[in-house]
Amino acid sequence: MSHPEQIARLQQVVEDLLREARQQGADAAEAGVSTQTGLSVTVRLGETETIEHTSDNGLGITVYFGQRKGSANTTDLRPEAIRESVAAACRIAKYTSEDPAAGLADPALMARDVPDLDLFHPWDLSADEAAQIALRCEEAARGFDPRIANSEGATLYTQRSGFIYGNSHGFVGGYPTTRHSLSCAVIAEQGDEMQRDYWYDSSRMPGELASAEAIGRTAAQRTVARLNGRKLGTRECPVLFRADVAPSLLRSLFGAIRGHAVYRKSTFLLDQIGVQIFPDWVSITENPLLPRAAASAPFDNEGVATAYRELVAGGVLQGYLLDSYAARKLGMQSTGSAGGVRNARIASSGQSFDELVREMDHGVVVTELMGQGTNLVTGDYSRGAAGFWVEGGEIKYPVEEITVAANLRDMFRQLVAVGSDDDIPGSIKTGSWLFERMTVAGD
Amino acid sequence: MSVSTAIARETLLDTPGLSEGHLTQVMDRLLSRQVDAADIYFQYGRLESWVLEDGIIKEGSHSIEQGAGLRAISGEKTGFAYTDSLELPRLLDAAGAARAIAQAGQNGARALPAPAAATQLYAPINPLDSLDELQKIDLMRRADAAARSADARVQQVIVTLVAAHDVILVMDNSGRIAGDVRPLVRMNVQVIVEQGGKREQGSAGGGARQALDFFIDDDRALGYAREAVRQALVNLDAAPAPAGLLPVVLGPGWPGVLLHEAVGHGLEGDFNRKGTSAFTGRIGEQVASTLCTVVDDGTLPGRRGSLTIDDEGTPSGNNVLIENGILKGYMQDTMNARLMGVAPTGNGRRESYAHLPMPRMTNTYMLPGQHKPDEIIASVKHGLYAVNFGGGQVDITSGKFVFSANEAYLIENGKVTRPVKGATLIGNGPEAMTRISMVGDDLALDSGVGTCGKEGQSVPVGVGQPTLKIDQLTVGGTAA
Numbered sequence: 029m030s031h032p033e034q035i036a037r038l039q040q041v042v043e044d045l046l047r048e049a050r051q052q053g054a055d056a057a058e059a060g061v062s063t064q065t066g067l068s069v070t071v072r073l074g075e076t077e078t079i080e081h082t083s084d085n086g087l088g089i090t091v092y093f094g095q096r097k098g099s100a101n102t103t104d105l106r107p108e109a110i111r112e113s114v115a116a117a118c119r120i121a122k123y124t125s126e127d128p129a130a131g132l133a134d135p136a137l138m139a140r141d142v143p144d145l146d147l148f149h150p151w152d153l154s155a156d157e158a159a160q161i162a163l164r165c166e167e168a169a170r171g172f173d174p175r176i177a178n179s180e181g182a183t184l185y186t187q188r189s190g191f192i193y194g195n196s197h198g199f200v201g202g203y204p205t206t207r208h209s210l211s212c213a214v215i216a217e218q219g220d221e222m223q224r225d226y227w228y229d230s231s232r233m234p235g236e237l238a239s240a241e242a243i244g245r246t247a248a249q250r251t252v253a254r255l256n257g258r259k260l261g262t263r264e265c266p267v268l269f270r271a272d273v274a275p276s277l278l279r280s281l282f283g284a285i286r287g288h289a290v291y292r293k294s295t296f297l298l299d300q301i302g303v304q305i306f307p308d309w310v311s312i313t314e315n316p317l318l319p320r321a322a323a324s325a326p327f328d329n330e331g332v333a334t335a336y337r338e339l340v341a342g343g344v345l346q347g348y349l350l351d352s353y354a355a356r357k358l359g360m361q362s363t364g365s366a367g368g369v370r371n372a373r374i375a376s377s378g379q380s381f382d383e384l385v386r387e388m389d390h391g392v393v394v395t396e397l398m399g400q401g402t403n404l405v406t407g408d409y410s411r412g413a414a415g416f417w418v419e420g421g422e423i424k425y426p427v428e429e430i431t432v433a434a435n436l437r438d439m440f441r442q443l444v445a446v447g448s449d450d451d452i453p454g455s456i457k458t459g460s461w462l463f464e465r466m467t468v469a470g471d
Numbered sequence: 472m473s474v475s476t477a478i479a480r481e482t483l484l485d486t487p488g489l490s491e492g493h494l495t496q497v498m499d500r501l502l503s504r505q506v507d508a509a510d511i512y513f514q515y516g517r518l519e520s521w522v523l524e525d526g527i528i529k530e531g532s533h534s535i536e537q538g539a540g541l542r543a544i545s546g547e548k549t550g551f552a553y554t555d556s557l558e559l560p561r562l563l564d565a566a567g568a569a570r571a572i573a574q575a576g577q578n579g580a581r582a583l584p585a586p587a588a589a590t591q592l593y594a595p596i597n598p599l600d601s602l603d604e605l606q607k608i609d610l611m612r613r614a615d616a617a618a619r620s621a622d623a624r625v626q627q628v629i630v631t632l633v634a635a636h637d638v639i640l641v642m643d644n645s646g647r648i649a650g651d652v653r654p655l656v657r658m659n660v661q662v663i664v665e666q667g668g669k670r671e672q673g674s675a676g677g678g679a680r681q682a683l684d685f686f687i688d689d690d691r692a693l694g695y696a697r698e699a700v701r702q703a704l705v706n707l708d709a710a711p712a713p714a715g716l717l718p719v720v721l722g723p724g725w726p727g728v729l730l731h732e733a734v735g736h737g738l739e740g741d742f743n744r745k746g747t748s749a750f751t752g753r754i755g756e757q758v759a760s761t762l763c764t765v766v767d768d769g770t771l772p773g774r775r776g777s778l779t780i781d782d783e784g785t786p787s788g789n790n791v792l793i794e795n796g797i798l799k800g801y802m803q804d805t806m807n808a809r810l811m812g813v814a815p816t817g818n819g820r821r822e823s824y825a826h827l828p829m830p831r832m833t834n835t836y837m838l839p840g841q842h843k844p845d846e847i848i849a850s851v852k853h854g855l856y857a858v859n860f861g862g863g864q865v866d867i868t869s870g871k872f873v874f875s876a877n878e879a880y881l882i883e884n885g886k887v888t889r890p891v892k893g894a895t896l897i898g899n900g901p902e903a904m905t906r907i908s909m910v911g912d913d914l915a916l917d918s919g920v921g922t923c924g925k926e927g928q929s930v931p932v933g934v935g936q937p938t939l940k941i942d943q944l945t946v947g948g949t950a951a
Contacts, residue, residue: 113533
């Protein structure tokens with residue numbers, strides 16, 4: 029079990045590790061230790077299907093001999109495995125090259141205090157109680173519509189974790205977290221056709237999870253809505269990415285402004301700081317210090333203090349996502365981004381989802397994206413998709429087996445609107461994104 | 472007892488001080504309720520990876536993954552718990568947690584031992600030690616130099632070298648104990664090229680269940696470097712891909728990811744037992760054109776997707792999935808096989824001790840046909856010739872699949888003409904397979920780069936196919 033008290037034990041492990049690294053001759057070192065326990069219960073067709081007790085430990089260490097670096101990690105936290113790992117990291121550092129950019133983050137950037145972000149709310153739940161919640165969820169889905177003919181089940185997962193990071197600047201920090209999630213996937217049948225869809229919610233606090241019934245109903249509603257899907261003729265038309273698939277567009281943006289992509293010149297957004305990459309009404313922020321939020325963290329994976337930050341303001345790119353390595357490569361300063369963007373949000377241009385559908389008049393609402401057709405070096409974007417055809421400002425029928433394609437640079441510049449419908453689970457807050465023109469390929 | 476099983480016993484039982492009596496005690500605990508089947512899976516894993524970037528050895532990392540997973544099955548119900556400690560009290564705790572799935576009452580059955588005569592498909596070696604550090608670094612430096620000398624437009628080269636050593640031991644409720652020692656190596660070269668402010672990337676690599684010498688033999692590492700540069704340069708000149716329904720010719724080898732997505736996943740036993748696959752209940756039916764024979768073959772020596780035994784101890788097989796277009800069978804693990812009343816096929820796989828096994832592919836490929844690749848291309852008036860792909864994805868239930876080309880050309884009047892940018896191709900599995908109208912005589916397997924993800928678990932796989940033509944498939948480019 030990961031309790032706040034256990035953090036003290038993990039802190040001891042980290043301090044021992046750093047000492048061991050020094051004894052083996054390292055000039056500097058950093059280490060992280062995490063532990064997680066959880067319970068995952070899946071029900072299917074009204075019966076408990078799997079009960080899984082999860083329990084994971086992880087330890088990672090990086091040592092520096094001058095500007096040479098070596099790393100090791102282990103899931104086995106016994107002293108002999110820890111010694112083997114430190115020795116392996118030190119051995120590796122004998123063979124890596126002098127790298128002027130290698131090293132710990134700037135000591136001046138270390139988090140001075142670790143604010144309590146209210147991330148630990150354990151759920152003491154037996155397997156039976158978890159199954160009862162999952163059963164209510166699946167039952168709500170199966171009872172929603174007679175065409176819901178089969179199910180992949182509903183899963184309740186609850187976990188508690190502890191995490192400590194320390195480095196030889198003397199920084200040591202850590203905190204416990206919890207996460208609870210409930211998901212449901214069902215299958216609708218009509219004639220020969222079968223469609224599957226799902227829904228879920230996740231939260232830090234059990235009481236903040238959407239109701240089992242609401243998740244089940246949404247899963248069923250989304251599934252039934254896909255029946256009788258048609259193909260579309262190939263065309264150019266407006267495309268609306270519904271809020272639940274829109275986070276992937278922000279993830280593409282973040283991938284393109286990652287410091288590592290920038291110093292490797294492997295991004296279509298090279299040298300774009302201070303440049304208008306979105307229309308002037310677009311504002312994108314991250315707030316790592318949001319209490320109880322999905323991606324909150326008081327410091328990044330290198331101990332650097334995190335803070336609220338504007339990534340895009342007035343449509344202009346404000347900065348990259350830099351860890352200390354990328355920062356040194358680029359002659360810049362870490363932005364506390366080791367480990368990624370935390371609690372990103374794009375401000376809405378004000379319209380509701382229905383208003384956006386009316387505004388687009390005709391085109392495709394994308395509700396599912398498939399495949400990996402995003403090239404961040406060139407911005408070329410081509411994804412498999414399913415969704416709905418809109419005509420006269422109204423949703424007419426489901427569409428499937430289509431692709432949507434364009435270049436992300438053009439898409440970002442020509443973004444028409446972002447909806448106010450940002451009530452989606454996950455760490456990225458966004459409403460639906462409307463684009464004036466993309467190539468839709470079908471038959 | 473095989474050499475692998477002997478090594479696995481020594482590593483996973485003798486070293487932590489577990490006797491057969493201890494194992495029986497843990498198994499008895501798992502079986503102390505109405506359990507139909509149970510197993511204990513031990514794993515010892517070591518992995519080492521190196522990264523060369525900007526001409527220097529930038530990073531190296533060593534990983535330890537070790538533990539045991541315990542599973543109890545009662546009907547369609549599964550209880551599962553795992554521990555990263557191989558000490559008896561922790562194993563007994565995990566057994567107690569896993570068996571809670573089953574009703575209390577009579578004790579679980581001890582099954583009769585199943586035959587487990589497996590042919591060793593790779594040497595039981597530790598590939599981390601197969602080259603010394605200086606040799607590993609020299610190998611990477613030579614690949615870097617080969618990429619940089621291949622063309623002046625090469626701006627960035629990243630070389631990765633990974634060696635993994637997995638030792639597994641599985642005991643089931645028949646008392647059968649089977650072990651396997653699984654070497655796996657992987658090398659990759661990624662380049663960025665630049666010309667007149669325009670940048671493109673290329674990536675090539677390979678892997679096998681072999682020693683790291685694999686990359687020195689036949690100058691494979693240098694071949695990856697040149698191939699990555701070639702791909703990137705082709706893409707510098709690429710025009711927008713067409714959009715719409717087109718005849719598509721797929722090259723041999725890695726484009727077999729088509730089969731993995733379009734039919735492979737849909738033929739995994741779990742989806743078919745649950746009735747959620749587009750192929751459910753269709754055994755004996757025509758699901759592809761008569762030119763198509765597709766197998767899943769875990770028995771190819773040394774291949775990335777091959778397994779001497781699967782993660783349940785069943786020897787892997789060469790399983791015919793589709794024969795002359797007729798659906799022959801599904802891929803099974805023991806649980807789904809038992810529930811469907813068929814034999815396990817050696818496809819029960821798991822990412823690690825901390826994951827439940829499920830039916831997974833090994834090396835999935837199509838057998839060769841009659842046509843020369845040239846004839847196939849010559850038969851297309853206007854279409855796409857796609858020779859290299861990134862990943863793919865499938866919706867098992869609707870049968871819709873996608874895969875993204877990263878090297879493709881237009882075919883105009885029977886000739887391959889200009890390169891076009893990568894585009895996603897989308898289709899319906901059973902429909903696309905029925906539209907395969909020509910199959911080449913040039914079967915090739917991929918170079919050993921595939922990783923398949925399912926329900927959050929990654930496992931190494933292989934794919935392959937001869938050149939083949941699909942009469943129409945939706946191509947997701949931007950040019951009308």
